[in-house]
Amino acid sequence: MDFRIEDISEEEIDRRLSVVEPLTDSVRQLVDAVIRSEVSDERLTAAKDRIDEIVADLREQQRPGSFGTPYTKEFIGMPWGNAAVGARNAVAPPLHVRRSPGLAECEMELGAAYEGPGGCVHGGIAALLLDQLVGEAASTDGLPSFTGTLTVKYLRPTLLGALSARAEVTGREGRKTFVHATMSDADGVTVEADAIMICPKDFELPTGDALPPPADRRLDR
DSSP states (O other): OOEEEOOOOHHHHHHHHHHHHHHHHHHHHHHHHHHHOOOOHHHHHHHHHHHHHHHHHHTTSOOSSOOOEEEOTTOOBOOTTOTTTOTTOTTSOOOOOEEETTEEEEEEEEOGGGBSSTTBBOHHHHHHHHHHHHHHHHTTTSOOOEEEEEEEEEOSOOBSEEEEEEEEEEEEETTEEEEEEEEEETTEEEEEEEEEEEOOTTSOOOSSSSOOSOOOGGGGO
């Protein structure tokens, strides 16, 4: 897995985000516009040609493979290619997660790009976002956790639009962390999930039952 150290300051992180986040948001708008556009075929073809020019320009200098997950020496994470929270990834809604010990919460707006059944969120998207959130909750002690199992229960269709999600640690057993998560609309819970998260053997487990303060706020960016 691509974990690497970048010796940069918080100011440099903010500077980079100030450039890439607006660009990524414009690409999200482009995706939505392509899905819902009803302009003529000629205008669609012309748009395709302009987009191809931009793609060629951006490919003149780029990383091989994935973006990976760089960290600073202070362990500030920058998973900007992540499919759920990535600042550089137009596929991501993105989620901006709030953390407290053993808890992760967020609000999101899911539009046309996340549709499954007509007008509803694709079930796989709901699972993806809850998978991210259970990992965030399990990692608020500063230790990484990877999904061992994720059991998702769909209670009713989740309509596109404004949603919220919540994940809470319900127990720990050695390297296993048990997490319960929900996704909700204005009328209540639409999807719930239970996960078993696993801390890699390379990391030393904390002693005691109390959870330390949550991990750095930038881990969701």
